[in-house]
Amino acid sequence: MASVSPPPGTSDILPCDSPAWRWVESVAAEVFLLYGYGEIRTPVLEFTELFQRGIGGETDIVRKEMYTFTDKGGRSLTLRPEGTAGVMRALAGEAASGNGARVFYLGPMFRGERPAAGRRRQFHQIGVEDVGSDSPAADAESIAMLVRFLDTLGIAGYRILVNTRGSSADAASVSEILKERLKPLADSLCADCQSRLDRNPWRVLDCKNTLCQAVVDALPDITESFSEDSRSRFDEVKRCLDAFGVDYEVSPRLVRGLDYYAHTVFEVVHSGLGAQDALAGGGRYEVPVPGVKRPVAGVGFALGMERLLMVLESLSVELPSLDPPKVYLAALGSDALLANLKMAEALRAAGVGVVASLDARSLKSQMRTANRIGAEFAVIRGGDELTRGVVACRTMSDSSQVELPESDLLEFVAGRNG
């Protein structure tokens, strides 16, 4: 049993599941194209330094969740734990050129966490990045696009949480202010938060511990400490969201766990998910890329495929399934089987899906197979048909059966509802 299981936190996507994946991915590509986004594919493997610098050395992801190894050239490589850093590396040139870029990506990400509902070690994200525009409207448009995507999929019941972290310049000073305000109250904070206090005081804000929340709630509004520019920028983002018709909630507690965020941060949560209720998350960022002078700035979000599919399932949204082959070819005797192989190729060349029996078992078992795989037609050929150059074509749904020349079969099966 254990030998047939993949490593912990990974799983197989089987043929019965992949049509739903393809559907979600194709809807994503269609919706994002409406906003001028093209697909980018970056390596799953990057230099470790990219993530250490990009995501931030004090984040949980970098501190304890990365799959890192040394390759034969002595380089430290890491399986990407998120998509933005790699995309920023790839787009650093575009950003520097001043032209900007709008891209989306999809693929596996890796984090060494303990698996739970909606959390895997290999999971899949769909993400988008708008690099090169620093307009507040870009932040809002990103959220609007996410909303359109979710709505197109038929997802209902989600909430959009929005907040600001202030400019990156604000971050340091506000961080100090938070420290000052929290230090005297450290005794009332949970153990995790006490250690976070020095390392990353922001994270205290979104601690789920009720004691910590009480402490945080009693604190003065932190946005008051932001610069005037940062505050008016956030006001502008909200005005744009209104213009886009996006229904959002401002959530002062939302800070997110990656260091590269500045200004707008947002999250989409859904109750159909369990303890991990974040369906998507993102915001405006400034990502330091090794070898590049200035951080690459942009706005974007990432969304969890597995969680998306969980929500779709919880909402009973109808998902596509694998299309069965149209025709099943049954053979009696080795000569008929050979003739079927040739006929199968002719039908496929004409675009008709065919499964041909590859060994001449009893007709009964071949018919059972035709039924099980959901073929629309079962075509039967035995020695008798073979000598007369005909086949018996059975329409499975109504059990009607006709005998017709082999040359007429394509027209017969293709003629019915194309």
Added chain:
RNA sequence: GUGGUUGUAGCUCAGUUGGUUAGAGCGCCUGGUUGUGGCCCAGGAGGUCGGGGGUUCGAAUCCCCUCAUCCACCCCA
């Protein structure tokens, strides 16, 4: 990393206070039709009871270890 849950046939699961040869449903195969699916009937194949160790006359059942699973903490998608 911490805590709990579960692990028996391909799948979903029964299995009594430890007691002969470990069961069911679904699926699969064969037959009931000289060459005809679904429904029905009969038969059949398929199991190191996750793995290792221990207790015992005897372990799927009790104990320890280990691996895996799911869930929660944590973190985030």
